[in-house]
Amino acid sequence: MKFIFVSILVLFFSSQARAVSFVHGPRIASVFRDSVFMTAETDQNCLLEVIFGEQGGPMSETAFCSVSDTFHTAVLRNFGSSRNWRYSVRAYFASETIQTPVRTFRMPAAPGESFTFAVLGDAHCRAGSSGISTHFRSLIELICQYDPDFVLFLGDGIHGSYYPGEMRQQWDNFKEATDTITFNRPVFMVIGNHDANTYYQNFNGGDIFADEFEFPKNAPVPQFYEELVYHFEWGDACFYILDSDYYLTPEIIDIYQRNWLNQNLQSCPRRFKITAHHEHAWSYEGDLYGFLGEHPAERDAYWKVLRDNGVILDMAGHIHLYNRNFFGRTLPDTVMCVKQLISGGGGGSIVGGYGGDFYHFCLIEIGGNSLSVTAIDETGTVRDAFSLTAVEEKDDIEPDFSFPEVTYMQDGFGFRGGKSGELTLFDISGRILFEKKINPGVCEFFSPQCSGIFFASFDDGLYVNSIKLSFLR
Numbered sequence: 001m002k003f004i005f006v007s008i009l010v011l012f013f014s015s016q017a018r019a020v021s022f023v024h025g026p027r028i029a030s031v032f033r034d035s036v037f038m039t040a041e042t043d044q045n046c047l048l049e050v051i052f053g054e055q056g057g058p059m060s061e062t063a064f065c066s067v068s069d070t071f072h073t074a075v076l077r078n079f080g081s082s083r084n085w086r087y088s089v090r091a092y093f094a095s096e097t098i099q100t101p102v103r104t105f106r107m108p109a110a111p112g113e114s115f116t117f118a119v120l121g122d123a124h125c126r127a128g129s130s131g132i133s134t135h136f137r138s139l140i141e142l143i144c145q146y147d148p149d150f151v152l153f154l155g156d157g158i159h160g161s162y163y164p165g166e167m168r169q170q171w172d173n174f175k176e177a178t179d180t181i182t183f184n185r186p187v188f189m190v191i192g193n194h195d196a197n198t199y200y201q202n203f204n205g206g207d208i209f210a211d212e213f214e215f216p217k218n219a220p221v222p223q224f225y226e227e228l229v230y231h232f233e234w235g236d237a238c239f240y241i242l243d244s245d246y247y248l249t250p251e252i253i254d255i256y257q258r259n260w261l262n263q264n265l266q267s268c269p270r271r272f273k274i275t276a277h278h279e280h281a282w283s284y285e286g287d288l289y290g291f292l293g294e295h296p297a298e299r300d301a302y303w304k305v306l307r308d309n310g311v312i313l314d315m316a317g318h319i320h321l322y323n324r325n326f327f328g329r330t331l332p333d334t335v336m337c338v339k340q341l342i343s344g345g346g347g348g349s350i351v352g353g354y355g356g357d358f359y360h361f362c363l364i365e366i367g368g369n370s371l372s373v374t375a376i377d378e379t380g381t382v383r384d385a386f387s388l389t390a391v392e393e394k395d396d397i398e399p400d401f402s403f404p405e406v407t408y409m410q411d412g413f414g415f416r417g418g419k420s421g422e423l424t425l426f427d428i429s430g431r432i433l434f435e436k437k438i439n440p441g442v443c444e445f446f447s448p449q450c451s452g453i454f455f456a457s458f459d460d461g462l463y464v465n466s467i468k469l470s471f472l473r
């Protein structure tokens with residue numbers, strides 16, 4: 001009897017004294033030159049305080065969330081010139097206080113400072129205890145070891161659902177898998193078709209996406225795109241996050257986004273301009289997964305904005321593989337000096353048959369005049385690497401996209417260039433028919449075996465231009 005009485009007392013007091021605990025985070029959500037947004041989720045309504053300071057100094061600055069809630073957003077300000085800071089978060093619940101360990105974060109690299117960031121996409125988290133892909137967990141663990149300044153996630157963090165409640169559980173799993181990485185750095189995210197719920201199409205997943213996270217609020221047409229389209233700067237780069245999967249108009253980067261992008265690219269003061277969205281612009285013939293090429297006029301208008309403004313790299317996920325070569329098959333009938341990188345091997349079932357069929361993330365380093373990409377698989381093995389070089393500032397050098405003069409002859413084409421470069425001729429399926437070094441003033445001749453449509457590409461080392469040719473024998 002005495003035992004039962006004591007047990008009831010213990011149960012009573014333990015239920016009364018239930019301490020608050022963190023469900024997610026604290027997560028470094030967005031980092032700007034003068035402020036840091038931090039989010040945290042707690043299991044009970046409570047107040048939150050962030051204390052922070054430069055590494056090596058006292059944590060004398062504070063940010064306070066004065067509304068009792070379970071989802072907290074703190075805005076940290078008063079940063080000095082140091083890049084390296086540390087913080088701890090306190091949650092106040094009744095007479096209890098809990099405090100996280102002291103952790104660190106970095107402010108954005110200044111222009112001229114090199115930095116790294118990691119890229120991956122398509123984790124496809126589902127609800128429940130087995131809803132997180134083991135491949136996704138392994139990749140996140142690896143990325144932590146490389147300690148990048150930030151992570152760029154290329155969409156489809158979750159698989160989506162007919163039910164908003166289940167979608168929230170999927171985001172819970174995504175956060176569980178990524179909480180540790182966000183203790184120290186932001187994960188900037190792109191919205192994908194599964195996140196937006198264009199797959200199930202019975203409610204707008206974009207509203208839940210914007211509600212679950214805290215991203216920069218500098219979107220065009222905020223009533224459509226707040227926190228789904230945004231931009232930020234880091235080191236020598238401007239980053240533009242776009243929405244290729246707006247709930248009502250998927251597979252398009254529409255004119256509102258293109259105008260916003262065009263304006264912002266023109267005022268970007270940095271050497272590297274980088275865009276990211278979920279659905280890729282170029283694909284293989286007969287793509288079954290959907291991509292921006294479903295609406296070619298809109299896709300070409302988007303690509304023209306990138307080309308006209310000197311974007312060096314356009315990143316996407318959506319197809320669950322790694323690719324950096326337009327799949328090597330289709331040759332767009334446009335200038336193609338913008339590199340497309342697809343990194344969609346973050347956890348969802350891998351797509352086979354086109355190369356690059358391995359789980360991976362990409363580590364990207366920007367320093368000096370160079371942007372280097374390394375594709376690393378889930379075992380830590382480097383599977384590919386390449387570098388891009390920034391062209392000189394627009395003001396310093398006028399872009400020269402001139403193509404060699406083409407003469408149509410009875411038996412074929414003549415090409416006479418005003419500058420040296422590499423000329424490549426393709427047939428309509430992308431097969432290379434002819435490769436020739438062009439020297440200024442010297443005519444090179446090519447005779448097709450039959451009539452047809454051909455594509456010619458001219459690369460002078462700085463700019464690549466391509467044209468369409470037709471030939472009738």
Ligand SMILES: [Fe+2]
Pocket residue numbers: 156192193194278317318319
């Ligand atoms: Fe997708």
